[in-house]
Amino acid sequence: MSTKEQHQEGTEAAAEEVKVTEAEEMSGEAVQQEDEQVDEADVRYVELQKQVEDNHQKYLRAQADFDNFRRRTMREKEELGKYASMKLITELLPTVDNFDRAMAATSENGDYESLAKGIDMIFRQLMQTLEQEGLKGMNAVGEPFNPEFHQAIMQVESDEYEEGIVVEEVQKGYMLKDKVLRPAMVKVSG
Structure with a gap:
């Protein structure tokens, strides 16, 4: 083998060695980058786990607060009804x-x-x-019959009133503020 050929082989071998070394270095860098990414992922996973746990604890506290509020409100409502x-x-x-x-x-x-x-x-x-x-008595006599305010118990003939008018109040009706507490029991002309 000539010197030129030996030199060329040596150059090729050196080039291959450089390529192998570069590949090993690149492979090492890739592994290192992969390790860093795994470490970052582990750290992020731990952080997310902590957030999940914190949120779960907040949820449990909020649920407990709501349950306490509901019980307290029911107790106050019962007491209000008891002493209204x-x-x-x-x-x-x-x-x-x-x-x-x-x-x-x-x-x-x-x-x-x-x-x-x-x-x-x-x-x-x-x-x-x-x-x-807030209690007000209703005056039904002479008023047109209204089933929202009057309860007709009888229909009678009347010369004094036209048809559908309350002629007699058998039992007085009452309003509590703006709501009918008890309708008036009335006789209506027919």
Whole structure:
């Protein structure tokens, strides 16, 4: 083999060696980059796991807060319903006291005329208290029959009123503010 050929072989071998070395270096760099990516992925995975756990804990706390709020609201609602009539009853107690005094006075002296006056006064006091709470009596006689406000119990012939008009109120109807509390029981002309 000539020197030239030996030199060319040596150059080729060196070139191959350089290629192998470069490939090994590139392979090493790729492995290193892959390792860095895996490490970053592991760190990101741990961070996401922590976020998931934090969010789960927040959810559990929010659920517990909501359950406590619901129970507290139900308890307050029950208590409100239990004592809703307290104000009205407190306002009616003086009327009850006046009835007691009227009955005691009548049993002592038997004056029934004074009893009638006393009952009339007590009735007015009672109605005043109820009106302060929003109770209003309905005046049905002479009004056209309206099933929202009147309950017809009988139809009668009337020369005084035209057909469909309330001629007599058998039981008074009442409104509580803007709602019918009890419709008036009426007789309607037919």
